Amino acid sequence: MHVHRQERIWIGIGMAMLVFFLAVITTAAVVEGFVPPSHVQSIDPTKVAETPPFDHPGLRQTGPHDYEAYYVARIFSFAPATLTVPVGSRVKFYVTSSDVEHGFSIPETGVNTMVTPGWVSEVAHTFTKRGTYLLVCNEYCGSGHQAMAAKVEVK
């Protein structure tokens, strides 16, 4: 089949661009560990309230600047409603849902993950700026979805 020279060049440019993009994100994934939150750990969504550590949602310190925060998402709130951490903390968020699909997003940071009943999500972030961060559910979960939010205080 005859393919015009200009078209071959055009498709060549397109493919080169895609290969470049792929190289960038793959390098970032392998070298810097920039991968989307993909934690694989299952949990019984009907027994979240009895399953440690989600039976006591909140903050645990694991190192001088390292914390783990356990969250339960349920219609239409997060537990804990407020989390307070010192500036410079690296926080690993573990989130699960005790009812329907939710989202877990802190705008202005890279914290963004789906929260699926039956699974535990994990996403980490280092807070380098003081302030009150808004934490929102960004997946529709029912009639009170717009009110489903919490706060992260960085002091």
Added chain:
Amino acid sequence: MAVATVTGGVAVREASATERANVLVLTHIYTSTLVLGLGALFGMLQGFSRANLIVMPPWFDYYRMLTAHGVLMALVFTTFFITGLFTYAVYTSIPRERSLTLGWWGYGTMLTGTAMAAIEILAGNATVLYTFYAPLKASPLFYMGATLLVLGTWMVAADVVENVVWFKRRNPAERIPLPAFVSATTMIMWVIATLGVVGEMAILLPWALGFTHGIDVGLTRMLFWYFGHPLVYFWIMGAYVIWYTVVPTTFGGKLFSDGLTRLAFIMLLLLSTPVGLHHQYLDPGIAAGWKWMHTVTTYGVVIPSFMTAFAIFAGFELAARRAGVRGFWNIVRWLPWKDPAFAGPACGMLLFIPGGFGGIVNNSYSMDVLVHNTMWIVGHFHITVGGPVALTFIGASYRLVPALTGRKLFAPRLALVQVYTWFVGMSIMSTAMHWAGLLGAPRRTSDVSYFGARGAATWHHEMSWAAFGGMLVAISVLMFIIVATGTFLAKRPAETPPSFAFATADEDGVPAPAGLDRLGRWTTIALALAVLAYAGPLWVQIETHAHLAPGMRTW
């Protein structure tokens, strides 16, 4: 058009057979028009509500309206237009005596399903948005309706493929006519893709009826997105059919290359399905490696779009040069911008440039974290399905409906204004949505004030612009409805019979490889690719045997 005088029994029978087929096609097109009108009304109210300009009453809340808008626009409007267009493309390019029974059964099944789902949504029994993520539990009628809509499209697909098989049996040495070829490729892709949603319904329906008590949420999400992305390509391929084969006829041009068109559609058939995990980048329970694999395949499906961009614009230039026009701006000016059947698809092509590049951003793996479930995504699908796809279908219908009825288009100038109003409105709305998304505004929420939180206050300005753009689009839809209704009611016969033709190939004497027409073989490869891309992640979902979640009605 009826044959006025009896010139012989055969002629009369042929004419009435064509007429009967045209009624089937017209019914599809007018159904999609009606649905677009309804969907746009809900969309406009939603934009106003989201910008805090109006407050929806509790008996018709925001999320019910959002569900109606999403389902009607994404699943119904597009589908009816495409099934109508393909029925027409196949019937006209493969002339034969045929029965319309299967075609009408397909239409009837689609309509019944749509009506069932729509009634449940409007009654508030299925406020689950168009993605119906379990364990949100809608009424059984909603799931049955959605299933029937898909099964109806399978009947249309069977009709399309049966005609192509009939043609190939009779003419083994000939190429499948291009309009039939692209229709068949798209419908085969659609059937492969909808296997996912039908599989999901096989889980959801018994559960909604009370026979089972829990849902593997991760599994249903994966089945949904196995279908959800090829759904997008189904719309795009419908628009590409018009760009490749119909748009050139508006300026007396030809199809740039028959072979490359076939190649692009084969690539879309192969690559549209093994990509769906890029909608689940932020899902737990799916290892990062599977997601990366789908990043690669999704980049692959960009290639046929690059080919399309080249072919379409090269077709413009070649036709202009043949007419003696030289120079970039002269060629741009020479194109028939005052013909809505050209202006619609052409404005759609312009919107597809930012739309396509935005899609590459969304697909870029870890970068998705910044935009996932923000207004950016809403901006993205409005500048793709709400831009190129909808404008192309509307523009094409300005030619298709007169051709099917033998009537003049009602208020052609209004039709032209409609196209440009849409273009401007959608550009404003989508830009504002993209911007709000970058600022972090979440999608799918009725109100983003969040008790006056600091960050949330920055999102309002953009949402007001989005509402303004959305209002322009809604006005444009109203113009379209006036033109469509006027054409239907005024019944003014055209002096010269209007035509909706498919362009012939402009080949440099080199025939396209015959292997491209081996649809059976390509279908097998497409299925194999889908299995390769999904067997692993699906197996992990099933093997982990995730705990089941009970259903809930949280609205």
